[in-house]
């Protein structure tokens with residue numbers, strides 16, 4: 001008799017082990033007029049991975065995020081997330097499915113507090129009906145209290161302790177970047193996509209960000225990271241895909257990518273110092 005007992009052993013090897021596929025791009029192509037920003041790109045991200053998406057400026061990295069999150073429709077090919085074909089899905093539906101992102105250029109509600117920004121993220125899954133909210137019925141109060149507690153916890157997790165009630169506009173640049181991560185996390189994502197989260201960071205802040213990314217993964221979130229800083233990418237990711245002029249030119253572990261001649265020629269060659 002085969003053993004059908006469910007395996008309840010806690011998974012302590014997240015990231016090292018190949019989990020189920022969370023995201024799958026198959027021959028993804030996206031054209032802007034005559035420019036092919038994504039050209040026949042295929043890759044898969046598995047549950048629990050920290051996955052790097054790198055490549056020179058204009059390689060198509062942000063376009064890839066935009067296609068994944070429903071900002072642009074693919075010209076051809078498919079993107080599947082958690083087994084769902086994302087074709088034609090609206091942005092908020094994709095968020096509800098469990099995909100969250102931050103932006104290369106910070107997008108916060110500047111005149112709202114840090115806490116309020118995170119609460120906006122939490123709203124995606126609000127199950128409170130209009131009437132419950134209007135009359136502030138008990139379920140509404142509980143849900144709001146829970147969301148508040150979670151928002152505060154997320155702000156502390158990303159390192160914005162003591163500044164929860166500060167307007168987003170008044171936070172330091174680094175805190176604004178971290179606040180974006182907290183807001184994305186408030187949507188309870190399975191897959192968190194970070195578009196150059198360390199841009200403008202000093203080495204100490206980059207180190208803290210690497211620790212944070214690992215912490216998020218240890219909480220069960222799969223992470224897709226666009227980043228130019230090679231030390232950070234090589235230090236934190238499990239696998240990497242390299243784009244150049246919209247094409248995938250390499251895929252592998254950080255060690256494999258570092259030694260790949262095509263990658264060195266396309267990208268690392270120009271930043272050899274960072275790559276070492």
Ligand SMILES: Nc1ncnc2c1ncn2[C@@H]1O[C@H](COP(=O)(O)OP(=O)(O)OP(=O)(O)O)[C@@H](O)[C@H]1O
Nearest residue numbers: 032035037055056057058059060061062063064104
């Ligand atoms: N909405 C758009 N309309 C036309 N062209 C676009 C659009 N968005 C991006 N592009 C072009 O697509 C290509 C890929 O851009 P993308 O922003 O994805 O690059 P990237 O890899 O994120 O670069 P960077 O590292 O500089 O952020 C570029 O040539 C860019 O000019």
Ligand SMILES: [Mg+2]
Nearest residue numbers: 061062063104
């Ligand atoms: Mg970009």
